[in-house]
Amino acid sequence: MNIEQFVAQSEGTWRSMRSGHSLAFQQFEEVLSEVQISRIDASDQEINDLIQSSSLSERSEVAAPFRMTWAAESDWEPDDPNEVSSGSCLIVPIPSDDSQGVLLRSVGYAEAAPAESSYSFLSDGTFLLTTQYEQSIAEERIWFVSEHVRCRSSVLRTSAGSGVLQTSFASEVRRLSS
Incomplete structure (x- = not known):
C-alpha cells in the first residue's frame, strides 16, 4: 500500500468507537465520534x-x-458528559518513497499544535505513524479489516520512550449513502 491508496481507502464519513486508558490519570474513557476524511487540492494555499x-x-x-x-x-468530560468536542485538521503527506515519508498536521494527535510525523506502511498494509512532541511520543496504527471497517490503535509514551502514558483502540465503520 502507498499513501495515495491509503487516503483513497480512508475517504468518507466514519463512525468511530474508541476506548482509551490513561495510565497517568488511572482513568478509562469511551468516545463515540463521527470522522469525515476528504481530499483537498494540492495547490490549496493552506498546504503551502x-x-x-x-x-x-x-x-x-x-x-x-x-x-x-x-x-x-x-x-x-467531568462537567458535562454529553458535551461534544469537535475540530478539524489539515493533513499533508510528503512521501520519500512508496512505503514511507513525512506527514504534516495542522493539529497534532497528542498536543494541539502543528506536528510533523514519520509514517510507513508495514508489509500487511498497516499504516504506522510516529510523532515526537515536546513532552511525549505518539505511535498510531491504522489498518483495514475490510473495505468499510478499519481499526486504529495508539500508544502515547513519555518523551524518553520509557513510560506509557495512554493507550487507545478504535473500531471505525464507514457510513454508506442510501
Missing part, C-alpha cells in the same frame, strides 16, 4: 502555509492531502 511553517526547507512533493474533521462525545 503548513509546509512553510514546518522544518522542511522547500516545497516537497505532496501526495493526497486531506482534511479530517470530527465531532466526539466522551464519557470523560
Whole structure:
C-alpha cells in the first residue's frame, strides 16, 4: 500500500468507537465520534502555509492531502458528559518513497499544535505513524479489516520512550449513502 491508496481507502464519513486508558490519570474513557476524511487540492494555499511553517526547507512533493474533521462525545468530560468536542485538521503527506515519508498536521494527535510525523506502511498494509512532541511520543496504527471497517490503535509514551502514558483502540465503520 502507498499513501495515495491509503487516503483513497480512508475517504468518507466514519463512525468511530474508541476506548482509551490513561495510565497517568488511572482513568478509562469511551468516545463515540463521527470522522469525515476528504481530499483537498494540492495547490490549496493552506498546504503551502503548513509546509512553510514546518522544518522542511522547500516545497516537497505532496501526495493526497486531506482534511479530517470530527465531532466526539466522551464519557470523560467531568462537567458535562454529553458535551461534544469537535475540530478539524489539515493533513499533508510528503512521501520519500512508496512505503514511507513525512506527514504534516495542522493539529497534532497528542498536543494541539502543528506536528510533523514519520509514517510507513508495514508489509500487511498497516499504516504506522510516529510523532515526537515536546513532552511525549505518539505511535498510531491504522489498518483495514475490510473495505468499510478499519481499526486504529495508539500508544502515547513519555518523551524518553520509557513510560506509557495512554493507550487507545478504535473500531471505525464507514457510513454508506442510501
